[in-house]
Amino acid sequence: MVLLNSSTVSTFLSMGVVCICTLMLFFAGYVLQQQSVKNIQHALRPPQAHPAGQGSTFQSSEHQRVLSELNSRLAADLDQPRVEQRSLAGSKGNYAYLQLLSRPDPSDICSAVLFFKTLAKNESAIEDRLFMYPQEWDRMSSKQLGEDASTAMAILRAASIKYGIWLLPIDMTAAKGYSITNTKLLRLGQIQFMQYDSVLYVQTPGLILDTGKLDQVLLSQPLPLVHDKNRPDSYDNKAWTPSALRPERDADLPPVYLVTVNNVGFRNVQARTHVPNTSLPGFGNLITGPSGVDWDNESEGSELPGYVYFENDRDGRVKWAGNPLFGTWRAQQNEVCEGLVFDDM
Ligand SMILES: *[C@@H]1O[C@H](CO)[C@@H](O)[C@H](O)[C@H]1NC(C)=O
Ligand SMILES: *[C@@H]1O[C@H](CO)[C@@H](O)[C@H](O)[C@H]1NC(C)=O
Ligand SMILES: *[C@@H]1O[C@H](CO)[C@@H](O)[C@H](O)[C@H]1NC(C)=O
Secondary structure: OOOOOHHHHHHHHHHHHHHHHHHHHHHHHHHHHHHHHHHHHHHHOOOOOOOOOOOOEOOOHHHHHHHHHHHHHHHHHHOOOHHHHHHHHOOOOOEEEEEEOOOOOHHHHHHHHHHHHHHHHOOOOOOEEEEEEEOHHHHOOHHHHOHHHHHHHHHHHHHHHHOOEEEEEEOOHHHOOOOOOHHHHHHHHHHHHOOOOEEEEEOOOEEEOOHHHHHHHHHOOOOOOOOOOOOHHHOOOOOEEEOOOOOOOOOOOOOEEEEEEEEOOOOOEEEEEEEEOOOOOOOOOOEEOHHHOOOOOOOOOOOOOOEEEOOEOOOOOEOOOOOOOHHHHHHHHHHHOOOOOOOOO
């Protein structure tokens, strides 16, 4: 018979505790992983409707990898009949709004939150809302990212649940050694749009004046969608003019940019990008800069745009001169990002 002294017993006990803890950690990890896989599968289903917030964040690079892989496989399975199926069903199509930031500017992040909040509150007909940013922001401490920027990101994360925003952190390691620009972020992240017929990027900061009118940008004219020689609108579209994405040349995106991504064989995607034809009456002025608005005309029937994007001055600050919306925007922005102080003047 073996006699156990108290120190042996306590050693056994603590080993037991360690084993149990390890097991529990293992199971917790397993359950979490299963959940994220479900979330990803959920995300990949053509999203007729999904509950706001549930599974709406893709956080780790592992998720990103799995997502792109599943994306490619899914697209390979669905290759041709994607668009036809939808148009047969006579549905409105599968569209999303996109806001994208390559610099962690707290004011811009809060403007994006305000954008999505307005869409949610005013019941935009376009249900999907995407926010794309460099994945490294998720790993940076608040010191590295900036105190205000990390507060703004925390507000955005909370808002993603409340307003159904899909957060898309993009792995930028392919751009390592180069500066991270909006165009590079879009190029590396565009694979995420495979499940959509079209994604509409609008520049932030800015302010929605009329959600219905903003929706008309996607809904009022036939869209180019994927190239199809039997559908002239796909290559000769009077509302949408082709405009190539050139990350190696340009840093900034056009303020309004329509992106259609389709699968062209194994792991290769092709993106088609367009800007609106600004001379098309009733269409070209649905989104403008502040200078495109006829502020002095109070008369009935004078046209205000659906969205006004703001310009930055040389210091990268939002220009307030010549922008009568500046005050309204600041006030609404402070509402969504309570606790942050933007005013510099
Ligand atoms: C949101 O809806 C309200 C009530 O219908 C309307 O007064 C307001 O102008 C709308 N705002 C936007 C930004 O569409
Ligand atoms: C843009 O719209 C104008 C006005 O309708 C039209 O005349 C012009 O042909 C359009 N541009 C293109 C490239 O389709
Ligand atoms: C104001 O808008 C109306 C309707 O679009 C237009 O007929 C009128 O010429 C405009 N007035 C001015 C001063 O621009």
